[in-house]
Amino acid sequence: xxxxxxxxxxxxxxxxxxxxxxxxxxxxxxxxxxxxxxxxxxxxxxxxxxxxxxxxxxxxxxxxxxxxxxxxxxxxxxxxxxxxxxxxxxxxxxxxxxxxxxxxxxxxxxxxxxxxxxxxxxxxxxxxxxxxxxxxxxxxxxxxxxxxxxxxxxxxxxxxxxxxxxxxxxxxxxxxxxxxxxxxxxxxxxxxxxxxxxxxxxxxxxxxxxxxxxxxxxxxxxxxxxxxxxxxxxxxxxxxxxxxxxxxxxxxxxxxxxxxxxxxxxxxxxxxxxxxxxxxxxxxxxxxxxxxxxxxxxxxxxxxxxxxxxxxxxxxxxxxxxxxxxxxxxxxxxxxxxxxxxxxxxxxxxxxxxxxxxxxxxxxxxxxxxxxxxxxxxxxx
Numbered sequence: 001x002x003x004x005x006x007x008x009x010x011x012x013x014x015x016x017x018x019x020x021x022x023x024x025x026x027x028x029x030x031x032x033x034x035x036x037x038x039x040x041x042x043x044x045x046x047x048x049x050x051x052x053x054x055x056x057x058x059x060x061x062x063x064x065x066x067x068x069x070x071x072x073x074x075x076x077x078x079x080x081x082x083x084x085x086x087x088x089x090x091x092x093x094x095x096x097x098x099x100x101x102x103x104x105x106x107x108x109x110x111x112x113x114x115x116x117x118x119x120x121x122x123x124x125x126x127x128x129x130x131x132x133x134x135x136x137x138x139x140x141x142x143x144x145x146x147x148x149x150x151x152x153x154x155x156x157x158x159x160x161x162x163x164x165x166x167x168x169x170x171x172x173x174x175x176x177x178x179x180x181x182x183x184x185x186x187x188x189x190x191x192x193x194x195x196x197x198x199x200x201x202x203x204x205x206x207x208x209x210x211x212x213x214x215x216x217x218x219x220x221x222x223x224x225x226x227x228x229x230x231x232x233x234x235x236x237x238x239x240x241x242x243x244x245x246x247x248x249x250x251x252x253x254x255x256x257x258x259x260x261x262x263x264x265x266x267x268x269x270x271x272x273x274x275x276x277x278x279x280x281x282x283x284x285x286x287x288x289x290x291x292x293x294x295x296x297x298x299x300x301x302x303x304x305x306x307x308x309x310x311x312x313x314x315x316x317x318x319x320x321x322x323x324x325x326x327x328x329x330x331x332x333x334x335x336x337x338x339x340x341x342x343x344x345x346x347x348x349x350x351x352x353x354x355x356x357x358x359x360x361x362x363x364x365x366x367x368x369x370x371x372x373x374x375x376x377x378x379x380x381x
Contacts, residue, residue, distance in 0.1 A: 016230060019322070022292055022323075022361075023378040024336050026345070030055070030063055031371040034071070034078050036350035037367035040085040040303055042111065048356050050374065051096065052367045053080050053364060060357065062374070066115045074102055075308055076369055082132035083351045086143065086365060088121075088159065090166030099129030106132060106171075107149050108164050110309050123171045127152030131231040131285075131349055135187040139195045144212075145171065146198070148185040148231045153178050154198060154205070156212060174212040177205060179220060180185050183228040183251060188235025190244050190261070191269070201229040223271055224259065228252040230286050231349075236297065239329035247276075249283025252312045256283050256301060260329070275329045276324065281314030282307045282346075289353045291362055292380060299324040299331065302347030305369045319344040321366055321375060336364070336375055345373040 034053025088146035184201030195207035208217025232248035348368035361377035
């Protein structure tokens with residue numbers, strides 16, 4: 001049932017590896033084909049559990065699963081495009097926030113505190129949600145919900161808290177701009193002024209001083225156009241020059257690249273593209289995590305199998321889960337899993353990285369149309 005994998009290096013436009021590859025134990029959790037997943041203590045027993053789509057799996061062995069809710073199934077998709085744990089109603093139990101493409105809304109599912117099914121509540125109508133993105137836009141320590149809704153405006157949903165700082169079960173919608181979004185969304189401090197800007201596939205929005213209550217204060221910069229970009233687009237100083245760069249995957253095509261930020265003669269942002277990995281496709285979700293415990297962030301990525309039901313370039317290419325060491329602009333790729341459909345895993349539309357077994361190394365929970373897999377990080381010894 002279990003298979004131990006050594007992370008194999010394949011050189012892209014990058015330098016040689018500086019340390020031994022990590023080792024991972026691949027555990028097949030379920031044949032269920034939901035594309036979003038997360039790790040958290042569902043039942044408050046002090047043990048981390050797995051959550052994916054319509055089920056959660058009891059830790060520490062994840063052999064017992066519990067039904068959460070019925071989720072609409074359309075073609076090869078389940079209408080469930082994020083699984084973010086958040087105590088929405090402040091009762092001490094972690095609920096789930098998700099987005100819907102066909103129902104065109106953001107929802108939260110209420111944790112009942114037992115093995116019963118969860119109640120689903122609508123947060124707000126948004127248009128079709130490609131995937132929700134979660135980011136602390138105002139620095140209060142609570143994540144805001146930002147759905148990527150191609151063709152519809154950017155809206156931010158903030159959890160309403162009471163005097164005790166706990167959630168009340170309600171969200172307030174904040175309009176950021178009336179400009180329609182494309183496919184792709186991220187956030188971070190682009191210009192170094194301490195405010196959290198929003199990155200879209202066709203440019204970026206410079207945040208005003210009061211980002212959630214100043215629709216007219218956001219400044220649009222049409223600096224680039226990526227097409228169907230990843231969710232998230234990552235904001236990170238890749239080459240360590242003090243300027244925030246962007247890391248972008250192509251969600252429905254070949255390509256993973258980073259955009260180096262510079263300045264033109266007028267002090268405005270100027271961008272230079274650098275390819276990371278052009279051999280692979282459908283980088284729909286990407287994350288920055290210190291996977292090898294060296295104190296530096298690594299880029300973790302994988303393929304979303306059949307993101308468009310087999311119609312994307314490279315749809316039938318091998319599946320993969322990989323990480324990339326970053327060394328001041330050079331990227332080195334390591335495979336965690338790689339192979340054909342039926343023998344390997346991708347990462348779906350919303351994967352999760354967390355130390356689930358307490359061994360000090362972060363693990364990867366990878367959902368997708370190939371089933372649900374857990375990659376247990378064994379370190380590099």
